Amino acid sequence: MKGSMVLGKIKGIQIELHVSWLIIFGLITFTMATSFFPENFPEMEGTMGWILGAIMAIFMLMSILLHELSHSIVSIQQGIEVKRITLFIFGGIAQMEREPDDPDKELKIALAGPLMSLLLFVIFSIALQVLSMLQVYEPWLVIFIYVRNINLILVLFNMVPAFPLDGGRVLRALLWKFKGNLREATRITSGMGNIFGFLLIFFGVYLVFLGNFINGIWFVFIGWFIKQLSESSYQNTLMTDMFTKIKVDTFMSKNVIAVEGHISVEALVENYFYKFKFTSFPVLSDGKVIGMVTVDSIKALQREEWDRTAIRNVVIHLKDDLMVQPQENVTQAIKKIFQNGVGRVLVMEGGELQGIVSRTDILNYIRIHSQLE
Numbered sequence: 001m002k003g004s005m006v007l008g009k010i011k012g013i014q015i016e017l018h019v020s021w022l023i024i025f026g027l028i029t030f031t032m033a034t035s036f037f038p039e040n041f042p043e044m045e046g047t048m049g050w051i052l053g054a055i056m057a058i059f060m061l062m063s064i065l066l067h068e069l070s071h072s073i074v075s076i077q078q079g080i081e082v083k084r085i086t087l088f089i090f091g092g093i094a095q096m097e098r099e100p101d102d103p104d105k106e107l108k109i110a111l112a113g114p115l116m117s118l119l120l121f122v123i124f125s126i127a128l129q130v131l132s133m134l135q136v137y138e139p140w141l142v143i144f145i146y147v148r149n150i151n152l153i154l155v156l157f158n159m160v161p162a163f164p165l166d167g168g169r170v171l172r173a174l175l176w177k178f179k180g181n182l183r184e185a186t187r188i189t190s191g192m193g194n195i196f197g198f199l200l201i202f203f204g205v206y207l208v209f210l211g212n213f214i215n216g217i218w219f220v221f222i223g224w225f226i227k228q229l230s231e232s233s234y235q236n237t238l239m240t241d242m243f244t245k246i247k248v249d250t251f252m253s254k255n256v257i258a259v260e261g262h263i264s265v266e267a268l269v270e271n272y273f274y275k276f277k278f279t280s281f282p283v284l285s286d287g288k289v290i291g292m293v294t295v296d297s298i299k300a301l302q303r304e305e306w307d308r309t310a311i312r313n314v315v316i317h318l319k320d321d322l323m324v325q326p327q328e329n330v331t332q333a334i335k336k337i338f339q340n341g342v343g344r345v346l347v348m349e350g351g352e353l354q355g356i357v358s359r360t361d362i363l364n365y366i367r368i369h370s371q372l373e
């Protein structure tokens with residue numbers, strides 16, 4: 001996520017902290033130090049309040065991190081890579097490389113987070129008992145009570161059966177398993193996600209009218225966030241579902257126009273870019289594809305260099321994210337198209353160019369498909 005700083009790596013997963021989390025950190029620490037502790041423990045020193053408030057905020061962050069780590073580790077065990085976990089204002093997001101391809105995997109991954117929060121709730125409850133028997137300084141108990149409660153809230157909130165919350169994923173996996181239809185299961189659970197989002201927004205507005213301004217706004221934001229998330233996850237599932245059924249070779253454009261690496265940039269612009277109106281072309285050398293040339297790759301050149309520069313000198317060399325195999329799913333091609341910065345991939349088999357898939361092809365297909373359905 002943009003605006004995040006990297007905290008470190010755990011089991012190969014990059015842990016990032018988004019700047020928006022600092023607001024929460026500040027808010028918790030500030031509230032505890034300036035109102036909660038002074039009101040309840042007037043004898044406490046001011047700095048102690050800030051320290052305890054910060055410790056509490058860090059414990060809460062750790063609780064969220066452990067919840068996400070639990071999802072991630074189970075996900076990796078199920079064969080789905082997790083590149084990073086981002087902690088931000090509304091909690092945490094574990095970025096999975098793809099959606100689970102069967103309901104059992106989804107069920108295990110979805111349950112792993114809430115189970116961890118439940119475990120933390122139990123641990124903090126026991127620790128609280130022990131600490132109060134030992135008669136430790138009371139403000140410490142307060143921290144443990146709050147962190148215990150946060151973990152309970154994490155369990156309850158996440159288990160609401162509204163996709164894409166964990167409970168929604170659990171319900172989706174069960175519907176998917178017993179009805180055998182991922183689209184239908186996603187439609188139902190993301191519909192519930194939408195309703196839950198609306199309920200939170202209404203509740204927030206209600207709180208604002210009651211004069212509880214901060215909490216009210218907070219609920220409105222979370223509700224809005226969940227609504228957005230459930231809609232975009234639904235679209236995403238539909239798209240993935242649609243494209244996993246199609247192989248690259250039935251989707252690609254054949255008869256690709258390629259250019260020879262020895263021609264000049266001048267010739268490329270005149271005889272290819274303006275003529276065919278494509279923004280990039282595969283480049284050949286001795287009949288073999290060596291890479292691609294795009295409008296972007298010649299932008300850096302001065303106009304007067306065009307006629308003395310051969311395009312093999314500005315070529316983007318062939319690498320994994322520029323190529324797909326004809327037998328792969330179109331989803332593989334889409335992933336690369338949106339990541340490689342060229343907006344298209346070459347379909348290659350045994351070193352031979354078979355076809356091309358572009359961003360425009362994908363978007364047009366979606367447009368046609370959505371009009372016919």
Ligand SMILES: [Zn+2]
Nearest residue numbers: 113114158166
């Ligand atoms: Zn979760």
